[in-house]
Amino acid sequence: MNSRTSRRKWLLASGGTALAPAAAQIAKTDAGYRDVRKVRLWENTRKEFREAIDGGPLQLVIVPTGSTEQHNEHLAMINDTASVTLIAEQAALRMFPKVMVATPVPVGISPHWMDRKGTLTLTKETFLAVVYEICDSLKQHGVKNILILNGHGGNVRPLRDSLEEYRRRLGINVHFNSYWDAYTPEITRKYMESGKAPGHAAEFETSFAMAAFPERIHWEGVDYARMKGKFGIKDPAAEKQDEEFAKEAKLASTAKGEAMIGIAVDFAVKRVQSILAGA
Numbered sequence: 161m162n163s164r165t166s167r168r169k170w171l172l173a174s175g176g177t178a179l180a181p182a183a184a185q186i187a188k189t190d191a192g193y194r195d196v197r198k199v200r201l202w203e204n205t206r207k208e209f210r211e212a213i214d215g216g217p218l219q220l221v222i223v224p225t226g227s228t229e230q231h232n233e234h235l236a237m238i239n240d241t242a243s244v245t246l247i248a249e250q251a252a253l254r255m256f257p258k259v260m261v262a263t264p265v266p267v268g269i270s271p272h273w274m275d276r277k278g279t280l281t282l283t284k285e286t287f288l289a290v291v292y293e294i295c296d297s298l299k300q301h302g303v304k305n306i307l308i309l310n311g312h313g314g315n316v317r318p319l320r321d322s323l324e325e326y327r328r329r330l331g332i333n334v335h336f337n338s339y340w341d342a343y344t345p346e347i348t349r350k351y352m353e354s355g356k357a358p359g360h361a362a363e364f365e366t367s368f369a370m371a372a373f374p375e376r377i378h379w380e381g382v383d384y385a386r387m388k389g390k391f392g393i394k395d396p397a398a399e400k401q402d403e404e405f406a407k408e409a410k411l412a413s414t415a416k417g418e419a420m421i422g423i424a425v426d427f428a429v430k431r432v433q434s435i436l437a438g439a
């Protein structure tokens with residue numbers, strides 16, 4: 161097949177007859193790859209969202225709550241928000257088209273890290289009001305089931321303590337979990353050499369980042385010995401703890417991160433399924 165004519169003939173024979181029906185078949189079975197933007201509420205148009213909720217397939221919305229806070233010397237400050245959003249999106253993709261993910265709450269309750277530069281924090285009252293009003297917005301549009309999925313330790317107690325009040329005031333089905341509720345002591349022991357998850361910027365979070373967003377890890381120039389006493393950390397014991405976390409972070413691997421992410425996604429899918437089943 162050297163000449164242009166014979167190539168055209170071949171293209172017509174193979175592409176013209178074989179490729180077109182195959183493409184139509186793929187569209188019909190609707191399996192395999194799906195663009196993650198489909199499950200992001202904020203990437204949908206109002207038409208798409210309206211059609212999904214008004215008599216459509218959408219049954220539950222996940223509200224991710226994270227933080228923008230120091231993650232030691234080597235991890236980006238968006239770590240918790242990025243992690244929980246990834247788990248929420250992967251779970252929503254598995255439950256497509258029944259589940260969407262609301263715009264994540266990117267700043268949490270982090271006053272304990274304010275002596276580390278860059279950390280942003282909300283007061284408990286402000287944070288709880290923001291989460292409530294997002295849930296209330298969803299309710300006003302007809303969403304009847306919400307899973308608040310958390311990715312930052314400082315948000316846990318306040319959210320857990322507010323759940324009953326949220327339910328009472330909203331009058332809809334609101335549930336709460338942190339994604340690491342997936343990790344039993346057995347799972348943590350099996351995958352984490354440090355025996356800890358989630359911890360803070362240590363083996364677990366660094367493994368997660370290696371598997372999900374390695375571009376947010378920056379070990380270059382990190383030097384705890386040289387910076388000793390110069391981080392601006394008030395409590396010397398807390399500064400020493402940072403160094404311990406950094407040592408544990410060196411145990412991280414992509415494989416550990418992938419395993420732990422998979423377990424958390426399975427957990428989130430099961431939670432959504434049990435909420436929808438009325439459990």
Ligand SMILES: [Zn+2]
Pocket residue numbers: 231239240312360361365
């Ligand atoms: Zn974190």
